Amino acid sequence: MSGGKPAGDLAIALVSGGLDSCVAAAVALERHAEVAFLHVSYGQRTEARERQAFRDIANYYNIERRLEASLAYLAAIGGSSLTDPSQPVPTGEPQPGRIPPTYVPFRNTHLLSIAVSWAEVIGASSIYIGAVEGDSSGYPDCREVYFRAFNQLIEAGTKPETKITVVAPLVRMSKAEIVREGMRLGAPLHLTWSCYQRTDVACGRCESCVLRLRAFREAGVKDPIPYAEQ
Amino acid sequence: MSGGKPAGDLAIALVSGGLDSCVAAAVALERHAEVAFLHVSYGQRTEARERQAFRDIANYYNIERRLEASLAYLAAIGGSSLTDPSQPVPTGEPQPGRIPPTYVPFRNTHLLSIAVSWAEVIGASSIYIGAVEGDSSGYPDCREVYFRAFNQLIEAGTKPETKITVVAPLVRMSKAEIVREGMRLGAPLHLTWSCYQRTDVACGRCESCVLRLRAFREAGVKDPIPYAEQ
Numbered sequence: 001m002s003g004g005k006p007a008g009d010l011a012i013a014l015v016s017g018g019l020d021s022c023v024a025a026a027v028a029l030e031r032h033a034e035v036a037f038l039h040v041s042y043g044q045r046t047e048a049r050e051r052q053a054f055r056d057i058a059n060y061y062n063i064e065r066r067l068e069a070s071l072a073y074l075a076a077i078g079g080s081s082l083t084d085p086s087q088p089v090p091t092g093e094p095q096p097g098r099i100p101p102t103y104v105p106f107r108n109t110h111l112l113s114i115a116v117s118w119a120e121v122i123g124a125s126s127i128y129i130g131a132v133e134g135d136s137s138g139y140p141d142c143r144e145v146y147f148r149a150f151n152q153l154i155e156a157g158t159k160p161e162t163k164i165t166v167v168a169p170l171v172r173m174s175k176a177e178i179v180r181e182g183m184r185l186g187a188p189l190h191l192t193w194s195c196y197q198r199t200d201v202a203c204g205r206c207e208s209c210v211l212r213l214r215a216f217r218e219a220g221v222k223d224p225i226p227y228a229e230q
Numbered sequence: 231m232s233g234g235k236p237a238g239d240l241a242i243a244l245v246s247g248g249l250d251s252c253v254a255a256a257v258a259l260e261r262h263a264e265v266a267f268l269h270v271s272y273g274q275r276t277e278a279r280e281r282q283a284f285r286d287i288a289n290y291y292n293i294e295r296r297l298e299a300s301l302a303y304l305a306a307i308g309g310s311s312l313t314d315p316s317q318p319v320p321t322g323e324p325q326p327g328r329i330p331p332t333y334v335p336f337r338n339t340h341l342l343s344i345a346v347s348w349a350e351v352i353g354a355s356s357i358y359i360g361a362v363e364g365d366s367s368g369y370p371d372c373r374e375v376y377f378r379a380f381n382q383l384i385e386a387g388t389k390p391e392t393k394i395t396v397v398a399p400l401v402r403m404s405k406a407e408i409v410r411e412g413m414r415l416g417a418p419l420h421l422t423w424s425c426y427q428r429t430d431v432a433c434g435r436c437e438s439c440v441l442r443l444r445a446f447r448e449a450g451v452k453d454p455i456p457y458a459e460q
Contacts, residue, residue, distance in 0.1 A: 069303035105350035120335035
């Protein structure tokens with residue numbers, strides 16, 4: 001237990017391996033005595049590389065309780081260019097007001113459901129997710145209104161004595177603010193992976209790389225991971 | 231397309247293979263031009279037998295669109311006697327006001343999330359689930375308040391043009407009323423499987439068998455499946 005944090009105060013952090021979830025996990029570690037790490041893969045193109053980033057970040061923080069879950073059925077359902085190899089991944093800036101083809105239908109509900117089931121069993125009281133509402137890709141399940149609805153669902157769908165809250169500490173931040181918050185917390189940003197397309201070095205061209213590179217540029221910080229081009 | 235139902239009117243029915251989900255699917259088939267069947271297993275003891283019941287019911291109704299999904303991680307999370315072989319399955323009547331050890335934490339949220347993701351991709355507008363609030367096992371995620379919260383989550387977490395509603399047509403019925411509704415609809419109750427414990431013939435002693443047998447008795451109908459004892 002580290003100073004000032006109550007003993008037995010357990011949180012779960014959803015850690016995809018990307019920049020945002022790494023910073024959200026760092027926030028959880030600052031606030032709670034213990035943080036368990038949850039990684040969920042769902043047949044996305046860069047699945048193995050993201051899992052590696054998750055393990056690197058969990059090792060960096062010496063996380064004891066870890067769970068890796070796989071949602072194989074999301075790829076079978078399809079409907080997203082992230083899980084369907086026949087659909088191209090978009091490059092460049094996301095178009096404002098349009099939900100991009102990388103949207104995986106209702107994805108965060110799957111992730112959070114696993115976190116809630118696990119939280120109910122291990123006795124965790126908070127679930128951290130690195131979702132960002134503005135300055136992001138415009139996914140409907142990354143908005144504050146969605147997390148409020150999810151917290152009401154937990155209240156209705158778990159045992160009466162269960163008190164679990166989803167916390168999205170970055171939801172109102174810009175990507176540049178997230179980079180600065182990560183620097184302040186000493187988060188291992190060099191271990192994160194954001195590229196939607198490649199797994200050796202980041203492509204620098206897909207939507208996710210473009211948003212990430214701009215965030216570091218605006219924060220005035222050099223992105224520590226290597227890029228094929230930028 | 232059958233008479234009176236609008237073309238293109240597609241629903242999804244969650245079909246576990248049990249009595250309630252079979253009757254809920256029959257209700258969906260009465261109301262909608264086409265019904266897609268979804269089965270989700272989660273490492274429960276009688277997984278293979280329930281999947282067989284799902285296939286038998288789907289074949290009986292000539293269902294074309296089917297999806298079988300597996301939530302392997304729920305057994306890894308544990309916390310339920312249904313998925314943890316070291317915990318005994320309770321026998322006899324459930325105790326009122328107590329959530330039984332067969333409760334799988336937040337299970338219906340996982341099932342409904344898969345249904346919503348699939349519905350968004352195939353364009354289904356309704357999702358049928360055979361949950362029963364009263365006269366049942368007292369699971370928190372089988373209550374009307376839970377389904378209302380889930381419908382608000384769908385509204386908040388999907389594309390603006392998406393209109394999907396979860397329907398729990400049996401939620402206020404007694405188990406005996408469900409048997410009678412199944413008889414009225416000609417549902418293939420002889421193909422369903424409810425036992426939590428055995429897979430050859432139903433044990434007649436576990437909580438699920440006890441509730442089922444009582445329902446048929448109260449409905450004045452003979453249960454068409456064989457039992458080891460009753």
